[in-house]
Amino acid sequence: METKLLWEQIVNKLSKEKLIDQDIVEEYIVTSELLKMSDKEFVILVRSNLGVTILNEFKEVFIYEFKTLLNDYVSVEFSTKEVFEKISKKEEKKEKLIISLPENSLTFDNFIVGSSNKQANLAAKSVAANPGSSFNPLFIYGDSGLGKTHLLQAIKNQALLSNKKVLYLTSEEFTKKVVNALNKGDLNEIEELKNEINSNDFFILDDVQFLSKKDKTNEFFFNIINNFTENGKQLVFSSDKTPELLNGFDKRMITRFNSGLSTPINSLDIPTAKLIIEWEIKKQGLKQKVKEDAVVYLAQNFSDDVRKIKGLVNRLLFFGIQNDLGHIIDLEDVVDLFKDTPSANLGLLNVKKIKEIVGKKYDVTLKAIDGKARTTAIKNARHLSMYFAKIILNHTSTQIGAEFGGRDHSTVLSAISRIEKLIYKEKEFKKIVESLKNEIIGK
Known part of the structure; x- marks a missing residue:
């Protein structure tokens, strides 16, 4: 549905259903503009800060109306045009930085180490400094969003600084390369791809679990593993589970995965989550001071993965832009700001x-x-x-x-x-x- 039409329908429904006072509809809603950020993210631009405050009181009503029209839950935020433009400029600068330094920012220096990832961090540093040692392959496993890709990229970047030749691929990229070579039916093409991969000092493959049941790709993959192992060159793999729990691989592949070192990245503990939150706040350049108890609250309640933490800090940044520079973000602020965000630490909740x-x-x-x-x-x-x-x-x-x-x-x-x-x-x-x-x- 077009954004303009969607907004017209929402305004009409709010007027007819009288869930919001008609004066508020006419003064603050009719005069507002809807922006679609993604299929599940919308921003409503309101003419004044007062309007933002008033409409935030009816946020659940808006979410309900969007859901009835789109048949899905969406995120709705309110902002003035001025505030939104400030945020957009910050995001644009950030995007340019990411484009200029795609993965180089992922290093051992900015990997936050705690008890949940200390073992994996030490193993990653070891193979980066001493490739082809007893930790070959290095197999890092753990849930999504805990830092596996960061460590793999850190290995790559450290190895490149040592003038090593490194090939880093996701399992999807690797599969495409192999399938393209096999589909051509030309043995020379397949040999060329083997030689291209084997010419590297490091072969780093992210999310190997997605190679499950891809028999032809895995046959090729097994030959690559043998070549690297026999020539003392380093293999590094990541997965969402231990080798023993991977399905769709034959026994010899599982044996190869287990022949080096398998090390976990566990769920974030609260002290590590706190360190990551503090790092992200500093990195994002949040102008306001965030009190210690507010950071602890975030770490205690939303510490299930690094990606979520980054999203939370982005919301803090948005909150900070809407407040005076002298405002200190305290516990009361974050409790109110994240009151509709389910806690990560739900224990055995079912x-x-x-x-x-x-x-x-x-x-x-x-x-x-x-x-x-x-x-x-x-x-x-x-x-x-x-x-x-x-x-x-x-x-x-x-x-x-x-x-x-x-x-x-x-x-x-x-x-x-x-x-x-x-x-x-x-x-x-x-x-x-x-x-x-x-x-x-x-x-």
């Missing part, structure tokens, strides 16, 4: 735990929530549990249906939609939802 918390509120058993009874208390408990499974655990409607007695996904969507409408229309119900959400995520 659908059953959500049902227990909501069921306790309505004095309803788990059996009743999964059953077919439709009293008001049971229906509210069931629908709220489905709603929280969506917004907190980010489960799909099909997953949620399976977890609630095998219900159809359309039933789930209807239940979630009912809860959303009640939130917007009934203030007391909204308070109940906020209270339950805070209890569930441990705030």
